[in-house]
Amino acid sequence: MALRETVDIDLELVARLIEREEAVLEPKHRASLEYRAVAERTVAGGVASSWQDAPPHAVFIDRGQGNRIWDIDGNEYIDFHLGYGAMVAGHAHPKIVEAIQRQASRGTHFAQPTKDIDVVGENLADRFGLPLWRFCNSGTEATLEAARLMRAVSGRDMLIKIEGSYHGHHDALMFSVVPDPDLIGERDHPVTVPQVMGIPDAFAELVRVVPFNDLQAVERALDELDGRVAGMIVEPAMMNCGVIMPEPGYLQGLRDLLHVRGAFLAYDEVKTGAALAYGGAVEAFGVTPDIVCLAKAIGGGLPCGAIGATRELFDPVVKGEYDMAGTFNGNPLTMAASRACLTEVLTKDSYDRLNRIHRALAEGCGAAIERTRLPAYVTGMGAKGSVIYSATPVREYRDSIAIDERITYLAWLFQQNRGVFKSPWSKQETWTTSVFHTEDDARRYVENFEEFAAAITR
């Protein structure tokens, strides 16, 4: 059902505007383009991670401070990208810098536990309502351990995941992330589509894909896989095709359905954790799962990851029957940064500020959408928000397929050319804000958005 009357977007106009904006941008990024050619000589593709190479080209960053970053051409941006959402604490926060410097001068790695771990564990237990925690180095490692732990404790092999969710770069869950619409099959029985080459079919056979916000689909999967499901991993609010909120009762329904069948529920809170609210999605939606996977925002900008779970799930780890291990797990530098970030920066009251900035962004963009009758709406809360370019509500990945990536790409170009750095990649018009962002920053974002909305609805 349409939300209200909207205009049709002229995609030829969008294409012309893309050309215009790219032509304006290119000379501003001369140093980035030149440096990339240098890096390409020895670094595959000239970037450290494939997703740093987003259209129109990789932008190399020189430094960051608070809510700002500067690229190597000297362009200054208000940063709404924030390292794919990791920098809710902002860049070079003095408290985190001090904690890192203090620890760096005392040694950066021992592969032995240090005395910050209990403070971080206690803080995470308070936020997410789960009693026990372990640390790792990325969101990928956290969800990998979650998948394995659910299998280990249940003694079952099958996992359920949501179509359109990303859980990191490992073979257990790298399926149906942004699957090609030609390959996804029927909605009632989505095909488990590998995200990249090189994942054996045998892994796909262990993963059942279901649409988000649909309890019946999960019930059907549990019935069909009678007694074989170890657990389900879900982003409690989907963050990788815009921000898609869970419908009332969905998360509670999932937990109930899974528990009745002896299966576990894991939240992937890599993007939502310590970002949507103090206690992430657990607090925001009021349902505590069996496992919470964290990374990004909890590390204050250092490589980090954490997995929290019930005592039942951690029992084999505690008893030494299951090795959850890694040379850099609980690295002292990360733990020091995490401790400062969680206890001194992302404090409970910082979320009032993040919500205030969210309101300014949502109201400003919302008013421009109304005025121009753009087929779009705004979602999100806390540090995360998104404009979704659809006249009808997007409840799951398949609803987002019709969104034309050229529109979100143009929106990115408009912001980039006007001093705002947003996360690259199409269809993910997602912003993150930090404790340093101000109402003036929100206003700048909104003014750029107004210009963009007026240009494409002309």
Ligand SMILES: Cc1ncc(COP(=O)(O)O)c(C=O)c1O
């Ligand atoms: C929801 C979600 N889970 C897991 C990951 C993987 O985290 P990392 O890149 O730290 O391995 C990401 C990364 O963007 C993510 O968005």
